Amino acid sequence: MDVKICGLKTPDSVEAAAAAGATHLGFNFFAPSPRAVTPAEARLLARHVPAGVKIVALVVDADDALLEEIWEHLHPDIFQLHGKETPERVREIKARFGVEVMKVVRVAEAADARSAEAYDGVADLLLFDAKPPKDKDKLPGGNGLIFDWTALQAYRGKTPWMLAGGLDAANVAEAIRVTGTGAVDTASGAEDAPGVKSPEKIRKFVAAALGKA
Numbered sequence: 552m553d554v555k556i557c558g559l560k561t562p563d564s565v566e567a568a569a570a571a572g573a574t575h576l577g578f579n580f581f582a583p584s585p586r587a588v589t590p591a592e593a594r595l596l597a598r599h600v601p602a603g604v605k606i607v608a609l610v611v612d613a614d615d616a617l618l619e620e621i622w623e624h625l626h627p628d629i630f631q632l633h634g635k636e637t638p639e640r641v642r643e644i645k646a647r648f649g650v651e652v653m654k655v656v657r658v659a660e661a662a663d664a665r666s667a668e669a670y671d672g673v674a675d676l677l678l679f680d681a682k683p684p685k686d687k688d689k690l691p692g693g694n695g696l697i698f699d700w701t702a703l704q705a706y707r708g709k710t711p712w713m714l715a716g717g718l719d720a721a722n723v724a725e726a727i728r729v730t731g732t733g734a735v736d737t738a739s740g741a742e743d744a745p746g747v748k749s750p751e752k753i754r755k756f757v758a759a760a761l762g763k764a
């Protein structure tokens with residue numbers, strides 16, 4: 552089981568996630584987010600990431616200048632594209648950096664899951680997440696919202712995928728059972744407050760995802 556902890560901002564939380572057995576650690580470069588870090592900060596945090604654990608750089612409709620800056624500081628294993636990036640933009644980013652790309656697809660119903668098939672042969676990985684609320688002051692992700700997991704039964708694509716959206720230690724085992732996913736991700740489900748990770752909640756989330764709770 553792959554387990555990603557997203558929106559890490561401190562060495563302690565990076566170390567807690569890696570020690571718990573997380574396979575992917577996410578740094579968030581969307582400036583308005585309470586989880587945002589700068590590329591320079593991420594470079595320092597990355598020193599606490601053990602070999603073999605994948606570094607994921609989360610961006611939202613990032614321009615080339617930001618992607619370059621992140622690339623120079625961090626050399627992430629994966630760019631997580633959490634905006635409205637088209638298949639063409641995904642292809643462009645892959646060609647430019649030669650890096651894996653995980654495209655986020657927001658799901659509320661079966662048609663949303665099917666729309667992900669447009670990224671087949673383009674994205675290396677998909678991340679199915681909940682649609683954000685319509686209010687303008689809400690973030691495009693990391694809102695701790697669950698979606699109807701059964702909508703994913705409609706997905707017929709070939710691209711491997713990860714599940715996100717309101718997952719926490721209490722519901723992740725059920726999410727895995729219902730969807731059959733082999734990869735899960737949380738941001739707010741391992742926090743005491745937006746942007747404040749809890750080492751205890753991180754440990755509990757990873758243990759529950761790995762069936763060790």
Ligand SMILES: O=C(O)c1ccccc1NCC(=O)[C@H](O)[C@H](O)COP(=O)(O)O
Nearest residue numbers: 557584692693695715716717737738739
């Ligand atoms: O976390 C944010 O603040 C954020 C801002 C803008 C786009 C995406 C964002 N977060 C996404 C994630 O951290 C996760 O990959 C995932 O979607 C889970 O979020 P959550 O529902 O909080 O567990």
